[in-house]
Amino acid sequence: MNCMSCIEYIIVGVMIASAVLAVEWRDLLAAAVGMAAVSLFASLLFFMLQAPDVAMTEAAIGAALSGAVFIFAIKRTQRYETEEEEKPGWWVRW
């Protein structure tokens, strides 16, 4: 295993970890930041997959602006998930 693929494995691992954290954190602000981190690591992966255009777009739009929009929405709603929402549910039952 050469060093390049080491880096790939590490980035993919960190990306998945931040995705899991973004889903599980009850503080929505932290979750939004976690989502932006996923986008950021994905844009690193795009760069390694020889797609600089996509990497730039993902970093600018996917990470920065979509994170910002999420943060504004959280500011206008509420910051924490409630206890009730912690329990799993099924939206299918809607």
Added chain:
Amino acid sequence: MNGQYASLLIALPLLSAFFVPLIKGLGERGIKYYLAVITALQTGIAAWVFQQVYSTGKPIIVMAGGWKPPVGINLYIGHFAALFVLIVAVVSFFTAVFSIWSMKVQPIDKYAMLFLLLMLGATGMIATGDIFNLFVFMEITAISAYALTAYNKTGEAAEASLKYMILGGIGSSFFLIGVALIYGSLGTLNMAQIAQLAGNMNPTVAQVGLALIVFGLAVEAELFPLNAWAPDAYQAAPHAITVMFSAFVVKAGLYATARLLYLMQAVGSWHDVLKLLVAMATLTVVVAEFAALRQKDVKRMIAYSSISQVGMIAFALALGSQAGVDAGVFHMVNHAVVKALLFLGVGYVGIKLGGTAMENFQGLGKRMPLTAFALTIGSLAAVGIPLFNIFWSKVRILIAGVEAGYTWGVALILGASVVEAVYYLRFIHAMWFAGEGERMREGLAISLILLLLAALVIVIGIYPDYIWSLAQKAGSDIFNVGQYIKNVPLMEVGA
């Protein structure tokens, strides 16, 4: 005139939607009339395209940027697309006229833009010949539909829109994964070339890709497990928008499903996907009819009825036989007419009497006889009584179903039709034989549109042959993939 001018079908709504912010100063009435004028123009272009395609018998291939098909994106306006682009434009014109009078929620200028772009999205979905372009147009349709569903800005509208959005988001992601798989194994996105090369595809990849695409489109086409959004959105959206949803937004999704399904005919695992779709469609019909039976709100009841009819169309399209596809297309046309009539009438009553609950419809025959008459015609047609248009297409679908060997599906659909008859007759009973009321004035334009559509229902019911011949041509446009490949001037690329 050059066939490339058919690209105006896309260019005109776009241009006029972008023009709206600049004429904001015209005021509300001005913008509403502008909307009607633009949709009338679009109808004119669509009629020209229709006449062109049906008189020459050859499809119009619009090549964007002048690149030949596999390299560039092409629009394929064949018999089906020409017919349905015309229907989209005509229904949009009617709803634009209806919204002049009915639309009161601010801001009107944004409503006009979203309206035009919804029309554009459906037109593009029907006309495009490129699988990723289909995705883009699907998103245009879907996002403007999300915004328009929530347009009334009540809690219910926002809830319906959110439901639609979440299902739509999952659907579009699935669709995109399917596109990625197909692109990954074939290296092309053009529909004709995909059909050409589909035979050499790895059957597992093809099966997974096609199933993902069918699931993705099922959200737009309102098939069973993914249609939870539909009744809510129909109920909560502004009345004019409900007409558009039922008359052509669903049809665009159905068409896209059928087109992609038949393009991949050569794939080994094709019949498994067909069976999946038949099962989904039959379940749609049964579940929706039983849900419709216990509704108290007329708009929601008709929404469920619309979903069940859509399931029937999907059933016909998934039979995998020429007769089934023809009958499905015929039913699409009839359904567009009847549901446009019903939703326009219900929306009119809803605004006039302040709600669409069943109680408001009691005694409608005494209060608004013209509207009640039109609604009665529509209901009788929807039940499938002979001499109304839906009868012919329903019979043809059932015959095609028996021929294709899906007797159980036909039996279930017939059973569901009985349920449908029960609630529509209850509705007619409420309109004519219950309640009292004063005679009210009915608007001229709306009454004219309603009576026109009702006349259309009866005329097609008595002389179904002309529309049936159109539907047969359109159906063979979908079914006959060999002809489709031959019609698109594919260029040699690479190995």
Added chain:
Amino acid sequence: MLKRLLAITTLIIIGYWLAQGLAGVPFGQDRMLVGKYYLEHVVEQTGAVNAVTAVVVNYRGFDTLGEVTVLFIASTGVGALLWSRKKRRTARTEGSIVLTTGTRLLAPFVMLFGVYIFIHGHLTPGGGFPGGATIATAFLLLYMAFVTYEIPHRAFEKIEGAVGMTYVIVGLIGLAIGGYFLYDWIWQTWGWGHDNIGRLFSGGFIPIIYTIIGIKVGTELSGIIDNMIKEEVSK
């Protein structure tokens, strides 16, 4: 807990199924068909060095038109849904001195950088979308640093519309000159810029379209930010 387990099992089945499909599309192999054609002909046919840009703007220009429309719908839709007669910013705390000074210094340069990105889209990675997003980021900085800052949103709406119309009109000029909608008339009919491929003045209508897209994306995204940040004041 049971529900969660059930959900995870379903997801694992879906994942296995996806992996089965992906096994037929092995990673890192050359399966190009149309892509190869693009790579071989991109420089002579469009004059752009960056093949992705050429595909986005020229070969698949129709998609990009649709994409710009999607963003337009989003901006309009957000504007329509969060519409109210009286809207104002409600932030009270001024940005820290580092933020305000930094913003004052940087905002023009960030915008300039965005313009650079979209003008050079046919030569270097980037293009209209990241360029426009960078411009929107500059407005975002201004919003965060100054409590009373507002973009002139009426003017921005008009710019959005006008620029979108320009895009369609460029396409219609192509229809009139070359006979096809979105035809690259600058490169293919007039033949401008054939002798300086790889420099700024080449690439046919790509720089024009990307400028249009950049301005449009910038104004739309800042419009979305503006709508999200302002709240209704009930007085």
Added chain:
Amino acid sequence: MISVYYFGAISLILIGLYAVLVKKNVLKMLIGLSIMETGVNLLLVSIGYISGRSAPILSEGIGPNQAVDPIPQALVLTAIVIGVATTAMALSVAIILYGKYGTLNVEEIRRLRG
């Protein structure tokens, strides 16, 4: 053996889907949707990757046979922008919902049913 990029992409899709299916908070569901979209984009780009080749910018002696497939990258550019558009729309609807009902729990905002 499946590539690490495919693995990452599928994991992101599944994690996002899990959030959409199980979570009840609207914003959490939207975060899940957004993660799912990122996963799909990663999948598309990795399908277009060809080992040992460089980015499709044909200057400095990079010929047509030394570049990766440009089409998936163009598609992903489109998909990213569409994703952010959907997200912005969804968030504004969520803001309206919160304004009307004072909660973001989907179980509590069920008015339409039956």
